[in-house]
Amino acid sequence: MTLEPHRTDTEDQHPSARPILVLYAHPSPDRSEVNRHLAEAATSIPGVNLVDLYGEYPDYGIDVDREQARLLAHEVIVFLHPLYWYSTPAILKEWQDLVLEHGFAYGTEGTALHGKVFFSALTAGGPELAYRAEGFHHFSIRELLNPLEQSAHLCGMVYLPPFALFSARTAVEEGRLDAHILEWVDLLKALRDDRLDISRAQQLPKLNGELSALIRQE
Amino acid sequence: MDGMLFRLFVYLCAAVIAVPIAKRLGLGSVLGYLIAGIVIGPLLGLVGSETSEIQHFAELGVVMMLFLIGLELDPSTLWAMRTRLLGMGGLQVALSAALIALAALALGTDWRLALAVGLIFSLSSTAIVMQTLTEKGLSGTQGGRSSFSVLLFQDIALVPLLALLPLLASPELLLIDADALVHAPQAAGSETLAHAAEMSLVAGLPGWAHGLVVLGAIASVLLGGHFLSRPLLRFVAESRLREIFTAAVLLLVVAIALLMTLVDLSPALGTFIAGVILANSEFRHELESDIEPFKGLLLGLFFITVGAGIDFEILFGDFATVLGLTIGVILLKGCVLFGLARLFRLKTMDRWLFTLGLAQAGEFGFVLLNFSMSNSVIAMEDAKLLSLVVALSMLLTPALFVIYDRLILPHKSRAEPADADEIDEQGPVIIAGIGRFGQIVNRLLIASGIRTVVLDHEASQIETQHRFGIKSFFGDATRPDLLRAAGIEEAQLLIVAIDDRDRAVQLVEYVKRRYPSVKVLARAFDVNHLYLLRKAGADVALREVFDASLRLSAEALKQLGMHAFKVEKMARAFRRHDEAGLDQLYELWDEHPDVAKNRALLARAREHRETLAVLMETDRLQLHDRTERGWTPPPKGAQASSK
Numbered sequence: 001m002t003l004e005p006h007r008t009d010t011e012d013q014h015p016s017a018r019p020i021l022v023l024y025a026h027p028s029p030d031r032s033e034v035n036r037h038l039a040e041a042a043t044s045i046p047g048v049n050l051v052d053l054y055g056e057y058p059d060y061g062i063d064v065d066r067e068q069a070r071l072l073a074h075e076v077i078v079f080l081h082p083l084y085w086y087s088t089p090a091i092l093k094e095w096q097d098l099v100l101e102h103g104f105a106y107g108t109e110g111t112a113l114h115g116k117v118f119f120s121a122l123t124a125g126g127p128e129l130a131y132r133a134e135g136f137h138h139f140s141i142r143e144l145l146n147p148l149e150q151s152a153h154l155c156g157m158v159y160l161p162p163f164a165l166f167s168a169r170t171a172v173e174e175g176r177l178d179a180h181i182l183e184w185v186d187l188l189k190a191l192r193d194d195r196l197d198i199s200r201a202q203q204l205p206k207l208n209g210e211l212s213a214l215i216r217q218e
Numbered sequence: 219m220d221g222m223l224f225r226l227f228v229y230l231c232a233a234v235i236a237v238p239i240a241k242r243l244g245l246g247s248v249l250g251y252l253i254a255g256i257v258i259g260p261l262l263g264l265v266g267s268e269t270s271e272i273q274h275f276a277e278l279g280v281v282m283m284l285f286l287i288g289l290e291l292d293p294s295t296l297w298a299m300r301t302r303l304l305g306m307g308g309l310q311v312a313l314s315a316a317l318i319a320l321a322a323l324a325l326g327t328d329w330r331l332a333l334a335v336g337l338i339f340s341l342s343s344t345a346i347v348m349q350t351l352t353e354k355g356l357s358g359t360q361g362g363r364s365s366f367s368v369l370l371f372q373d374i375a376l377v378p379l380l381a382l383l384p385l386l387a388s389p390e391l392l393l394i395d396a397d398a399l400v401h402a403p404q405a406a407g408s409e410t411l412a413h414a415a416e417m418s419l420v421a422g423l424p425g426w427a428h429g430l431v432v433l434g435a436i437a438s439v440l441l442g443g444h445f446l447s448r449p450l451l452r453f454v455a456e457s458r459l460r461e462i463f464t465a466a467v468l469l470l471v472v473a474i475a476l477l478m479t480l481v482d483l484s485p486a487l488g489t490f491i492a493g494v495i496l497a498n499s500e501f502r503h504e505l506e507s508d509i510e511p512f513k514g515l516l517l518g519l520f521f522i523t524v525g526a527g528i529d530f531e532i533l534f535g536d537f538a539t540v541l542g543l544t545i546g547v548i549l550l551k552g553c554v555l556f557g558l559a560r561l562f563r564l565k566t567m568d569r570w571l572f573t574l575g576l577a578q579a580g581e582f583g584f585v586l587l588n589f590s591m592s593n594s595v596i597a598m599e600d601a602k603l604l605s606l607v608v609a610l611s612m613l614l615t616p617a618l619f620v621i622y623d624r625l626i627l628p629h630k631s632r633a634e635p636a637d638a639d640e641i642d643e644q645g646p647v648i649i650a651g652i653g654r655f656g657q658i659v660n661r662l663l664i665a666s667g668i669r670t671v672v673l674d675h676e677a678s679q680i681e682t683q684h685r686f687g688i689k690s691f692f693g694d695a696t697r698p699d700l701l702r703a704a705g706i707e708e709a710q711l712l713i714v715a716i717d718d719r720d721r722a723v724q725l726v727e728y729v730k731r732r733y734p735s736v737k738v739l740a741r742a743f744d745v746n747h748l749y750l751l752r753k754a755g756a757d758v759a760l761r762e763v764f765d766a767s768l769r770l771s772a773e774a775l776k777q778l779g780m781h782a783f784k785v786e787k788m789a790r791a792f793r794r795h796d797e798a799g800l801d802q803l804y805e806l807w808d809e810h811p812d813v814a815k816n817r818a819l820l821a822r823a824r825e826h827r828e829t830l831a832v833l834m835e836t837d838r839l840q841l842h843d844r845t846e847r848g849w850t851p852p853p854k855g856a857q858a859s860s861k
Contacts, residue, residue: 061790 017194018117021074022050025081025092029054033172034123034165034180035082041181042080047192049074053091060094067099072112076191077157079120079148082168086137086144088120096151105155117191117198118152119160119207120145121184123168131166142205158198163187163207183208190215228265232258233518247353248346249616251518255525265526273523273584277485279516280345280581281475282509284373284486287348287366288493289502296494299367306364306558307371310576313554314340321550330386334595335604337379338587339547343580344369344486345517346615351575354619361568364559365575376484376582383586384593435481439474439488443495451501455677455692464508471509484582500680503673503691507699524581528609532602540603544610548618552577570626574618583608646671648709650695650725651716652683655741655762659713671704696725698732706733714740714756723750730755745800749807768793799826 024039026032029052043050051070057063071077081088103110122141130136137144142161152159163184171177187207190196195216201207232254240250258264296303319336323329347365351357357366447470454466474492475485496505533540552573559569584605591601647663649656652674663670672690674680683690693700695716706712712729714722726738740756742748751759768789775785803826806819 059790 018047018075018192019073020045020048020076020078020188020192021070022048022078022080022121022188023053023092023095024050025053025079025089025095027054027089027091032082034168034177035080037177037181038080038121038184041185042188045185045188045192048188050080053095054089057091060091062091062095062098064098064101067095068101068104068112071099071105071116074116076117077113078118078188079122081120081122083122083124083141083164086139087147100151100155111156114156116157117160118148118155118157119162120148121163123165123171125169126166128166140205158202160198160201161204161206165208180208183211186215187211225265225268228258229519229522233522237518247518248349248521249613251521252525252613252616255522256528257525258522259526260528260530269523269526273520273527276516276520276523277581278472278475279513279518279520281485281489282471282513283345283348283517285471285489285493286506286509286513287370288490288495289497289506291494292497293494295497299363302364302367302562303371306562307368307375309558309561310368310554311337311340311372311375313558314551317550317554318547321546328388330388331596331600334383334386334590337383338583338590338604339551339579339608341372341376341580341582341586342369342551342576343578343612343615344373345520345581346578346612347575349517350616350619354623356571359568359571360564361559361571361575364562364564364568364572368576370490372580372582373484373487373490376487376586379586380482380589383590383595386590387594388596432481432483435477435483436488436491439477439491440495443492447492447496448499448501451499451692452677452681455501455504460694463504467505467508468512500677500684500690500692503671503700503703504693506703507693507697510699510703520581524609524612527605528613529602529606533606533610536603540606540610543604543607544614547579547607548577548611548614567626571622574622574626575615577618578611578615579608580612646705646709647711647713648673648695648701648704648706649713649715650674651714651741652679652690653715653717656713656715657683659715671709673700673704696721696728698728701729706736709733709736712736712738714738714751719743719747719750723747723754726751726756727754745803748800749804752804753808764796799823802826 022039022042024035024042026035026039029036029039039050039052042048049070053062079088079092081092084090087093100106101110104112124131124141126137131139131141131144133139141164142149145162149159165171165176165180167174171180187196197214197216201214204210233251236254236257237247237250240253241247259269315333315336317336318339319329319332322332322335327335347369348357351362351365356362451463451466454463457463470492471489474488478485478488496502555573555576556569559572564572587596587601587605587608590596591598596604646669649660649663649670649672652660652672653676656672656674660670660672672683673693673695674683674690675692675694677692680690680692691704693704695701695704695714706729712725714725716722716725722740726740729736729738737757738755739758740751740760742751742759742761744761748759748761772785772789775788776782780788803819803822806816806822
């Protein structure tokens, strides 16, 4: 029995090969220096729909039906967030706990997400060199995101390594933001138009850096 | 009686015809009034000698305008503009007076007369300039604010000028006039200031006593304005009779004006001071909206009398001289103003506004010319001629503003891109009603750094707010003029939290119709009121007791031992169910708002209640399950079978 009012999502219905859903999670977007701009850039791309999770569910009361409908309507799912304690901000964990239901996302009948592409676009405060066995954080960024990677596998999704910006706190001052945004936009467009070499991308430690080699130009 | 009605008819008729036409032609209302005056006075001869008498009365309009200007400026704002006020204003008066005096000397006048004329023509017209600036929405710009500072300084300078001018009396005129003036020279001089002059408190007093009386008068305005006016207004407000409140406000203004004229001070200055003192009071917006229409009409009347008072005989008899002098004065003042604008680094647009706006002579010119004449400073025929120059320069001012509009303003976009300093602060949030509901709203907004304007018609409520240091204003928020005074035109939000449910709906309806860009958030008493508010256009309407009841019931569940997070989920589910039902019922309600007769609505309401009852009683787990989604573990053994 459904008691919810019927909500029609007025989301962009771009006739693209792979519509993209960006789940944006930043608890204080007004202080964001990088994620906010990535979110803005994403909203301006046809075929990309962005959901500001903290904005839509300020009390963490995630609407499971609505979120599942969104997942069904898109082929590429992206988490856009700063790295908090080697993971996502809390609302994205809440989103996983609630939306990735048994019988929907996993389990014998849970095949709704099969074949969809998933990756995380994140910003990390530490320098890239710190994310390795000898470094301060002891693990590579891809290793640290193993729970996400395995969750994606459990849901039958195609997992891509993270699109990561390191030393994010000084990115603006050092003039690295604009290039990062351009790369982000290129990546989303390539995914949307199915121009990214998925199997090669899956092997990388992170998505950005050598991206242009993986994108087939139109 | 007939005569009075006829004159009233003529004045109103002229204004009603001329002003809208002038506005339509882009000339501004001031020029419209002036033209109306010329038509009914010198042109058609419908009004005659009584004009100057009416003009004295109409000067109350100028007085009220200064009162209103004062209300907009609290003491701290006034203090903040001291540099501009003294620097710009002082230099403008001194330099203009010097330059005009030099020009007069060059034309061969006696130095005393030259200096007197210089001082008289250094003043500009507060009435025309402020009215035009406000009308064109330019009073907030840098040029507008600078103009205002200069005008304010001139109004203050009127006081020493009145003391100074008699010292410039020409010995010859004194001899001639000696007989005529031997009786009461002082009284004769003051008569031009107001009718009350014959009751002057200071006539014939020695200098020190005069000074003391003047100081006493100013002190009484300051102290009375600060300590007496508010309790008085509060007392009157308690009577809930609007016209008596208006009468009290008028009384306040007239009383101060009278007091000032009794001691030979500018009544405009006195009411300005009173305005500044009341600028921080809770009655500010109510005072503004009560005085505003009187000010507008009287000021209009004043401009009509200026137009009607133009003596065409002298004008056409000596047209070249009058025109030459007028243009000369405007040019000289313009040069001084332009120089000052450069000195004080005004931007190009503002510099021209400042220069063109203030180049005329002012209404105080008439006053000072009459005063000088009766003090033997200037001969009668010269005074008449110069009065004409003052009038003509005022008449030309709207034309100068037209030059600004047509020739200067179009260059703006190219000359100056964006003016970062001038971005107006964000529009306020207006809160109508500061009872128990409005108070909480206001506290959170203020704590978040939002500027609010609070309105309430209960004087006692406002007083309580003041005790807590919350700025709020007395007045009925459903009155359009008060809303305007509170700034509804620039407001971002209006929050309706007034106790009268019908008027709340009317207020929402009016504001959404008149100012569609203002978002309206309203407190509803119950579902029916909520629907009425929503239909009236409220962007958000919330039932006042819903949240508190829900919280209390949640507390009850917790007291019964239910886990707090489970209670939270239950309450959320309940809220969603309720809000969804509210939306569904609204559609039915909207078709037929008479609830008692709306069968479909009643049926649906019953159905909605029942679904909740079913949910909660017979299938209790269903609701739990829905709230438990995602935290519910998969069926045993499911994990193994997946992948």
